[in-house]
Amino acid sequence: MNRKKKNLxxxxxxxxxxxxxxxxxxxxxxxxxxxxxxxxxxCPYTVVLTLTQKGTLYTLIG
Known part of the structure; x- marks a missing residue:
């Protein structure tokens, strides 16, 4: 019973x-x-978003 309580x-x-x-x-x-x-x-630039496994990379093109 004690083990079940711990698991719960x-x-x-x-x-x-x-x-x-x-x-x-x-x-x-x-x-x-x-x-x-x-x-x-x-930003007066075009923002290109690159999705990677670690997150979003912001690349500015202007």
Whole structure:
């Protein structure tokens, strides 16, 4: 019984951490969109976005 309780507690903790990571990723996505908008608004350049596994690279062509 004690082992089941530990497993349940571990599962609950893992679920909470996954939810926190999702919230963080959503926040980072919103931040990225805001930065995107800011760059497009402030720069008189053409902005080419290159998606990589590590994130978004901003290449300015002007």
């Amino acid at each position: 507690n571990w599962a609950i903790t893992a679920a909470k951490r996954i939810e926190q990571v999702k919230i963080l990723l959503d926040s980072l996505t919103q931040l990225s969109k805001s930065i995107n908008s800011l760059i497009l608004t402030l």
